[in-house]
Amino acid sequence: MDEKYFPEKIEKKWQQHWDQTKAFQVTEADPRPKYYALEMLPYPSGFLHMGHVRNYAIGDALSWYKRLQGFNVLHPIGWDSFGQPAEQAAIKRGVNPRDWTEENIAHMRGQMLRLGISYDWSREIAAHRPEYYKWDQWFFLKMFERGLAYKKKSPVNWCPKEGTVLSNEQSSGGVCWRCGAAVEKRELEQWFLRTTNYAEQLVADIKQIADTWPDKVLKRQSDWVGRSEGAFIDFAVKDTDKKIRVFTTRIDTIYGATSVVLSAEHPLIDELLVDSPLKEQVMTFAEKVKSAKAISARAAEEEVEKEGINTGVLAINPFSGESIPVWVANYVLIEYGTGAVMSVPAHDERDFEFAQKYSLPIRRVIERISHEQESIAHDPTHEDQSTAMPHAFTEYGILVNSGNWSGLISENAITTMAEHAKAKGFGEAAVTYRIRDWGVSRQRFWGAPVPIIYCAKCGVVPVPEADLPVKLPDNAEFTGTGESPLAGVPEFVNTTCPKCDGPARRDTDTMDTFVDSSWYFFRYCDPRNDSAAFDPEIAKQWTPVDQYIGGDSHAVMHLIYTRFWTKFMRDIGLVSFDEPVKRLLTQGMVTNRVEGTDDWKAMSKSLGNGVDPDEMIAAFGADAARLFVLFAAPVENELRWLESGIEGAVRFLRRVYTMVWRWHERLTNVANENGIETTAATRSLRRKTHQTIAKVTSDFDALHLNTIVAALMELFNELTDFNADPVSASAEDTFAVREALEALVLMLAPFSPHIAEELWEQLGHSGGLLKSGRWPQADAELAKQDELEIPVQVNGKLRSRVLALPSVTEDELRTAALNDEKIKALIDGHEVVKVIVVPQRLVNVVIR
RNA sequence: GCGAAAGUGGCGGAAUUGGCAGACGCGCCAGACUUAGGAUCUGGUACCGAAAGGUGUGGGGGUUCGAGUCCCCCCUUUCGCACCA
Secondary structure, eight states: OOSSOOHHHHHHHHHHHHHHTTTTOOOTTOOSOEEEEEEOOOOOOSSOOHHHHHHHHHHHHHHHHHHHTTOEEEOOOEEOOOSHHHHHHHHHHOOOHHHHHHHHHHHHHHHHHHHTOOOOGGGOEETTSHHHHHHHHHHHHHHHHTTOEEEEEEEEEEETTTTEEEOTGGGGGGBOTTTOOBOEEEEEEEEEEOGGGGHHHHHHTHHHHTTTSOHHHHHHHHHHHTOEEEEEEEEEETTSSOEEEEEESOGGGGGGOOEEEEOTTOTHHHHHTTTOTTHHHHHHHHHHHHHHHHTOGGGSSSOOOOOEEEEEEEEEOTTTOOEEEEEEETTSOTTSTTSEEEEOGGGOHHHHHHHHHHTOOOOOOEEOOOSTTHHHHTOTTOOOOSSOOSSOOOSOOEEOSSGGGTTOBHHHHHHHHHHHHHHHTSEEEEEEOSOOOEEOEESOSSSOBOOEEEETTTEEEEOOGGGOOOOOOSOOOOOOSSSOGGGGOHHHHEEEOTTTOOEEEEOOOEEOHHHHTTSHHHHTTSTTOSSSSOOHHHHHHHOSBSEEEEEGGGTTTHHHHHHHHHHHHHHTTSOSOSOSBSOEEEEOOEEEEOTTSSOEEEOOTTTTOOOOHHHHHHHHOHHHHHHHHHHSSOTTSOEEOOHHHHHHHHHHHHHHHHHHHHHHHHHHHSOOOSSOOOOTTTHHHHHHHHHHHHHHHHHHHTTOHHHHHHHHHHHHHHHHHHOOOTTTOOHHHHHHHHHHHHHHHHHHTTTOHHHHHHHHHHTTOOSOHHHHOOOOOOOHHHHSOSSEEEEEEETTEEEEEEEEOTTOOHHHHHHHHHHSHHHHHHHTTSOEEEEEEETTTEEEEEEO
């Protein structure tokens, strides 16, 4: 053993040991209970950044903890290796995307090895390899068989900068999730997956993970699915047999409807205006709205002013029989509900604003229920039109001016009016969702080809399973024009129809890369299977994932897709549960100061505030870098990078190293006997050791990794204070030091595994931590305090302390406090009103 | 605009059910050892005060013997959603 701590030497030694002994390879044959720890698989951009390091350090800490506790821990890694940057490299620099990707993977794998992350490398996977994406295609075909994958022409989100379609999830807020460019609407024919079929389950099953996923993620998912209860109501168009169906959550306000408003894209507009003199005007308006939306009105920061036009057509309110005008307006969305609404200005903010602008009537039909207005409640014919409303009244209340329904309260009216509509055949109660089907076609090369063939005779023909994978060609040209590069490869495009053998063409789009990541952690269970995506029996042994760790940027993308995918896999019998991930941790970002400013921003090349993990490893060692990122902040918080912080981590490791170096000879020479008495000299150290074990264990279960490191430092400080001489220490002292050092080293392993392995060996154990080490057990007796220092307050202010045994009674404590010299002096001349005694905690003397 | 979360030393952050505020680390100060120190070790470090003592968890109020923690109002920050009928 060296006298001094040389991280690079130790780290290399143990990385080799782990590799040679295949230390982290696991098998299903292992009888121990399983634990599946998973970090989000990275995109192989070429270099790890500190965000990755933090992610993997957290996952690795957990993996080590569970291993030392005796679990059979699956801790795999792979590559989300399809995607835009590889294609950009191909366009800009003419490199082959496959070569570019493989080189990046090789480099990043090296970085992970240098960090010493304990992955089972035998299970490594990469999405761009045919043996993986074959199964993306297989899943697509399964969905196609069941009608869950379908093609339709529709307005889709188009990123002009990247030249491809995006899903709704990827264009949240009207901007591209990757490059931030404003998203346009384009009319294209695209493949969609029916996520809407699972909308209800995606909301309902949240209760299964409500306690173990972060609230903010569940909230966003719930909002994204956007479940809304209401009713469909048909408004007949006057003098025609046509109907306009609207969706409303407030059927109780229907007597206040003063118009029906259609979105500009509503399909009925054409039909309704066939003979209308206003046709020209309305169509011009609708076109204007559509084009404004096409250039991304939704990406604009400010609210767009409401605009509309009266079509001159009348619709009949099925409840009141009243005829009201039909308008077309820019504030009604075709994507939601039915693309048409009944406008109730008195009880909806948007309708109110619209009505004011165009001087449409505002008719109040809901009154607040209050004591002052009790007379109104008892007088259903009450009509208060005299007072102009300053705002819409959007709360529930009591119905007025609503025919026979007046006098009902909103909650009841909503139910009974929907029932009435159904009985009369002009509507029904309904649930709508905001979530849309997942558009998966991408006009790109570097993805899994959509396994579909178009035949002039047979139409849309799925590629037979036996012909999978549909492989990417090697000779595509990358022009960056926005056309799928596959379309320019005749050898790829031209094929024969699997049904009739006639000439046919392949689909030239590839699938969204989020398809790859929707099921990848099932593949880790059975990564080399070439006859199935995975063997359900094997997957059953590992899944669901026990702990998933990643950034929260995927809250409504990856994390909703993978829940959808799992439900589909359940429905085709591959898995037997509803939710793929038991527990989710969303780690905070790693930020650094932007030079010349006071801003802390996520590290990035463009801001020039990046920190290279390799440089950190070279300067301080992987162990210190990892210890620092876990110590510096709670895992879910933002982590501000401070070079001095990592120096502190090295200092700590160096001190621990030196401590072991000073003791290792004595500890290996003096046999570790059991049954050694605790002495007055060792009691305090032994207590600290066992208290620390208890605290660290419970903090691990709560994922409070930063306070664990603090606790280990406290234990070390206690060891320093113990100050026994390694040359002449008594058997009792040696025993206590050994106990403390062994516990410290074992508990340090999840944070800084290389030095822990080295020190464990120096403490006289062979074969490595996983062979000879076990997570230490806290002895509750030893952890007990044998004397308590009880604070004594007078009128709530701390004035003194008294010493007491843990077994002290309430009366004894009261007496001790009142007899304390300082307290006596303070209560002298005052009346003691009462004395609060909290057993084992505190005494408060209340005086007057 | 709507919704949610959070405000604790110079900094990152600790603090069972309301019960000693500031653990641990960084930084800073002093000292030791050193040819030297951006190494190492020791001690100190919330604020005011020479001290006794007093004041302190964004601001204001409340509940309580006792509030960082619970309740109400306000301010600030961060995040999410932004015409979802």
